[in-house]
Amino acid sequence: xxxxxxxxxxxxxxxxxxxxxxxxxxxxxxxxxxxxxxxxxxxxxxxxxxxxxxxxxxxxxxxxxxxxxxxxxxxxxxxxxxxxxxxxxxxxxxxxxxxxxxxxxxxxxxxxxxxxxxxxxxxxxxxxxxxxxxxxxxxxxxxxxxxxxxxxxxxxxxxxxxxxxxxxxxxxxxxxxxxxxxxxxxxxxxxxxxxxxxxxxxxxxxxxxxxxxxxxxxxxxxxxxxxxxxxxxxxxxxxxxxxxxxxxxxxxxxxxxxxxxxxxxxxxxxxxxxxxxxxxxxxxxxxxxxxxxxxxxxxxxxxxxxxxxxxxxxxxxxxxxxxxxxxxxxxxxxxxxxxxxxxxxxxxxxxxxxxxxxxxxxxxxxxxxxxxxxxxxxxxxxxxxxxxxxxxxxxxxxxxxxxxxxxxxxxxxxxxxxxxxxxxxxxxxxxxxxxxxxxxxxxxxxx
Numbered sequence: 001x002x003x004x005x006x007x008x009x010x011x012x013x014x015x016x017x018x019x020x021x022x023x024x025x026x027x028x029x030x031x032x033x034x035x036x037x038x039x040x041x042x043x044x045x046x047x048x049x050x051x052x053x054x055x056x057x058x059x060x061x062x063x064x065x066x067x068x069x070x071x072x073x074x075x076x077x078x079x080x081x082x083x084x085x086x087x088x089x090x091x092x093x094x095x096x097x098x099x100x101x102x103x104x105x106x107x108x109x110x111x112x113x114x115x116x117x118x119x120x121x122x123x124x125x126x127x128x129x130x131x132x133x134x135x136x137x138x139x140x141x142x143x144x145x146x147x148x149x150x151x152x153x154x155x156x157x158x159x160x161x162x163x164x165x166x167x168x169x170x171x172x173x174x175x176x177x178x179x180x181x182x183x184x185x186x187x188x189x190x191x192x193x194x195x196x197x198x199x200x201x202x203x204x205x206x207x208x209x210x211x212x213x214x215x216x217x218x219x220x221x222x223x224x225x226x227x228x229x230x231x232x233x234x235x236x237x238x239x240x241x242x243x244x245x246x247x248x249x250x251x252x253x254x255x256x257x258x259x260x261x262x263x264x265x266x267x268x269x270x271x272x273x274x275x276x277x278x279x280x281x282x283x284x285x286x287x288x289x290x291x292x293x294x295x296x297x298x299x300x301x302x303x304x305x306x307x308x309x310x311x312x313x314x315x316x317x318x319x320x321x322x323x324x325x326x327x328x329x330x331x332x333x334x335x336x337x338x339x340x341x342x343x344x345x346x347x348x349x350x351x352x353x354x355x356x357x358x359x360x361x362x363x364x365x366x367x368x369x370x371x372x373x374x375x376x377x378x379x380x381x382x383x384x385x386x387x388x389x390x391x392x393x394x395x396x397x398x399x400x401x402x403x404x405x406x407x408x409x410x411x412x413x414x415x416x417x418x419x420x421x422x423x424x425x426x427x428x429x430x431x432x433x434x435x436x437x438x439x440x441x442x443x444x445x446x447x
Contacts, residue, residue, distance in 0.1 A: 027148065028093040034145045035100060036086050042142075043079050043107065046135060047072070050114060053131070058122075068117055075110045078103075100146055104156075107142070108163065111135040115167045133186055136164050140190075140197055150202035157194040164190050239280050246273035296331035296442045297339070299374050300365055306343045307363070310351070318358025319351060325365040330441040332374050334419055339439075342415040345408040346378050346435050353382025353433060373421070373438040380434075385427035393425055 051072055054064065063069070082103055085091045091099065111132065119130035140157050147153040165187055246269075253266035303323070311321055332339075350361050359381035368375050385393065396410045409425075416423045420440045427433035 025093055028096045031100060031145065032086065032091070032093065032096045035082075035096070035103075039100075039103075039142065039145065040079070040083055040086060042138065043082075043103075046107075046138065047075055047079060050132065050135075054118070065117075065122055068122065071110065071113055071117065075106070078106050104139075104142065104146055107139060108160065111139060112163055112167060119167070133164070133167075133190075136160055136190060137193060140193055143197060144201065147201070148205075150198055150205055153201040154194070154198040157197055161191055161194050239277070242273055242276045242280065246270055246277065249273060294333055295336065297334050297336050298329065299332050299376065299439070300325045300329055302336065302340060303343060303363060303365065303376070306340055306347060310344065310347050318356075319354055320358070320360045322360060322362040324362065326367060329365055329367060329374055332439045333442045334439065338415045339419070342412040342437075345412045346437075349408065350378055350380040350382065350433070350435075353380050353384075355382065359432075367441070368438070371438070373440050375436065375438045378435045379432060381432045384429040384431055384433055385425070386429055390425060390427060 054068065055062065058064075064072075082099065085095075085099060114135070115130050115132045118132050123130075139160055143153050143156050147156055168187060249266050249270035253263060253270060256263050256266065303325075307321055307323070311319055347361070354361070361381075362377075362379045364377040364379075366375050367373075394409050394413045413423050416437055416439070421438050423435065423437045425433065425435050
């Protein structure tokens with residue numbers, strides 16, 4: 001099946017690169033707000049809590065050691081600098097993510113050094129493990145805001161988990177067996193939180209993808225509705241002039257002398273006007289789809305009817321049609337004329353993809369009892385579709401052929417979906433194309 005040519009998208013729908021840029025800008029704007037309203041206050045709370053806890057746990061060790069003092073001073077200065085950038089300097093969206101990533105790394109270093117100093121270098125009392133491990137859980141939770149994908153979240157939290165295990169090993173020799181047991185429990189608990197965090201982000205990512213698809217479908221439907229109204233108006237206005245041009249061209253051709261050199265011109269005018277008429281009819285069919293009638297029909301019988309009509313002529317001898325129909329197919333609730341039109345569009349695309357050299361079109365029909373549908377696959381050995389065009393094959397006016405309108409597959413999808421079914425296309429350039437449609441079986445036959 002071939003659909004290459006000058007692409008034409010749906011008016012009003014931004015292309016994919018623009019959508020990605022807009023989504024990235026929206027995410028950075030949201031991230032900047034989260035850093036201002038939640039993360040920075042949390043960081044200051046961590047700093048103050050750690051400082052107070054350190055002082056209270058060592059009432060007789062004041063002033064604090066130089067490394068500890070330097071660590072708190074450095075973290076305070078970093079928080080002051082980040083507060084300045086986010087609250088006072090109005091940092092641009094382009095610098096939001098680098099600043100947040102750097103801040104996250106500083107937080108990891110601060111918590112790790114704090115745990116090391118508290119548990120190994122300057123323990124509050126012998127044999128006790130540090131309580132600053134709780135800050136690792138805050139780092140894991142912060143990953144929800146900073147890392148957008150489940151994979152990135154899992155990778156970052158895995159680093160946190162490895163650092164946590166390493167910090168526990170630093171103090172393992174200095175703790176009692178009871179504390180060693182508690183450390184093992186802490187390790188298991190941290191990794192459970194990491195895996196749960198990954199699972200939650202995965203769920204959120206999938207729900208976000210579904211919402212984005214739903215929004216894209218809504219925008220596409222709205223634009224197609226406007227496009228349909230426009231097409232219907234244009235088609236109505238030009239249909240009569242096209243009919244008059246065609247009739248006059250045929251009249252001139254019949255009245256001309258056989259030797260008149262203008263006969264070829266008359267034939268061209270008549271042929272092109274008929275082509276315009278066909279385009280107008282397709283526009284009207286697309287703009288004003290009729291509601292499908294409801295009757296039970298046999299998909300195998302309907303396919304045989306369409307295939308026998310389309311491939312009976314001598315010029316289709318180079319096309320070999322393989323029919324693999326399962327036995328005892330349940331009837332499908334359908335409008336025979338509309339489904340026949342959809343099948344014609346699919347088969348004509350497959351035939352055109354084979355070109356002058358011909359090839360094979362394989363038609364498979366089977367039942368899916370679990371989903372209560374009849375599934376049909378139409379595969380050809382033609383030139384295939386370019387990977388960048390697969391996502392656009394159902395767009396109106398997207399076509400390959402210089403003589404095509406680009407409405408065939410758009411109408412086909414509308415028909416299939418109006419019947420409660422689905423349609424999908426897969427292809428590899430140079431290896432052919434497969435179109436798969438599914439239609440629900442009649443209710444009395446559902447499994």
